[in-house]
Amino acid sequence: MMAPRGDSHVPYKRPRLSSTGDLANDRLGLPIAEARQALVSQFRRLDTAIVVGDTGSGKSTQVPQYLLDHVVPRGGVVCVSQPRRVAAIALASRVSSERASVLGAQVGYSVRFERALSPGTTLCFCTDGVLCREAISDPRLARYDVLVLDEVHERALHTDVALALARAAQGARRGTRRPLKLVVMTATPDVLRLRRYLNGAPVLFVRGRQRALELRHAKSPQLDYLHATLVTIFQVHREEDRGDILVFLTGQDEIEATARICRQLSRVAVGNAGVHRIEVLPLYSALPPTVQQRVFSPVSPDCRKVVLATNIAETSLTIPGIRYVIDSGVVKIKRHNAELGAEVLAVGPVAQSQAAQRAGRAGRDGPGICFRLYTHKQFMALSPLATPEIQRCDLTSVLLNLLAIGVPNVEDFDFMDRPSPDAIQASLQTLQWLGAVKRIETITQGARGMQADNGVRPSKSTNEEHSTINGMVVKTDDRKNNQKKIVLTTLGRTLAAFPLDPQLAKALLAGSELSCLEEMLTFAAVLSVDSFFLTSAGRSKEGDQAATACLRFTSPDGDAPTLAAVFRAYLASGSNKTWCIENTLNHRNLRLASEVRKQLRDICVKLGLKMSSSRNEPSLPLRALCRGLFLQAVRLRPDRKYESFATHRPVTLGPSSALRAVSLRPVVLHHGLAAGGSAGLSMRRATAVKSEWLGEALPAALAHRWMI
């Protein structure tokens, strides 16, 4: 056990006061109020504006109202978009009550599964995801006079897409009788990039609440941030005034381990005179909501709360009473590796903007201190901004969405930070194999001249250029000479109607063809949400025993049928929360799956698909699954190891897959590959299928290549 010894404390540089407290602002109203006139006159004049202000400046609640009351014409509609559902609903509710109106009348919201809107709604809060979907039926965003994009500094996937779509819509409406006004709001003062993207749009600064925040960096680099974390927690506990501590760590295991040591150490320390108790509270998204709620309840006056959190506390949850922040300086980030065709979850250093965000969580209710477990020099060497999500994730869904919107050139779509051409090509190739897009020759004047007149062909060297797509080595056309245009097929348009990965959407449609749509709705729903099974940390004491009881759901065919069985049992229980707890299942994810299924079913009905069930033929849903997930196929080699058809890379069966309970199956489909650690590539979830089903599902080009 580690104890905070005198010689192992983390030395911090002398405190520097970066700002002063100003509690008067609390009563005088929000800082933004005095800037109202100036903002309004700028908004009237400009077609695009950037608003910079801290959370707490009131910009998210006030700017939309200024626009509605003083900028748009009577009856004009303002849309405010956010990365997160809870924020959209909370803001709508807050603004609605500020205006003493009923939520859903003048002020409303629209998020997935939930909306409060009426024909008279002129101020609508929504999520970026909803806005991106709306653009499919309304690419000019014609319903809105003003579009406000909030929290743009987070660079969430849908925010970047929405921003690019908004620019395109604004361009299309420029010079018409109803131009689109765009207001982009960000908390990061570093707006050079954003400003250039928005053609030099003026930046309007809103003064934030002035709060006292003291930053202390480590004096020397720390080799072990977990050790430094423990030392600092107890140093703060011994030396600093009352106030709760928020610690940023990377993940569940690390948090639980640190919590255990912390509790042991505190039992030792509390024996000493004058040392108060501490209450250690883990906080991460996999925890059941009831356990998460504990961080919001106050502790007794003689006790100090220590919250050990992941990134969830950086943006999603704001914990009251935090006075001290301990920032480990590291974060876990998911990246999609197109070459491996896998998600890689890795620990890395935070960006400066994230460090600022973490520090800002201290002293929201009074003067605070942020302890950084890294030196000021190390801080200065950090990247100023985090890599935008659009450069880290699989683009298959995003590109299908853009094509459905009618974006003319998806390969050259003007994102603020463009994804790599390889990532785009990999996703287009996937869409092509799914039959969602095709490349058609478009003979432009220039191209015709070139090919007919002098017969120029791509030179041999460029023609034989290879690139790796989804891990497969593929010959690519020379892009300079490539006159092929990417167009959406009828199938692609149908796939885009579903809020699903295109692969799963295709499997769902195959369910209609094979008369097992009801079963496929369940497969699609359970595979598109996080696992139903609680991991050890989220379990109650009796949990492990009950988890064993859960084995009764295990299907020899793997995870899709197993999860479907759990889901059916959940519905049979009457969607009962107690039943979930008794069986150590994640109620939130089961409820989510049930809402997803309902939504998918409604879309199927709208598309005119007939509901059908394969009650007497259990293999039909598995065959349908093959028709969507064939790119995720894996085979068992003679040496009893699994290998991906697409990439020929070895993969292993992940530890939580239901297939581990049965003997090795010759062909399986995986539902997500994870890379990292010692295991190489591992399949998080997998379902066994028959080789002939895979054969009938494959497009000809792949059937030939894979020799099925």
Next chain:
DNA sequence: GAGCACTGC
């Protein structure tokens, strides 16, 4: 033999 956080008319 191991899961950061979000989101989808």
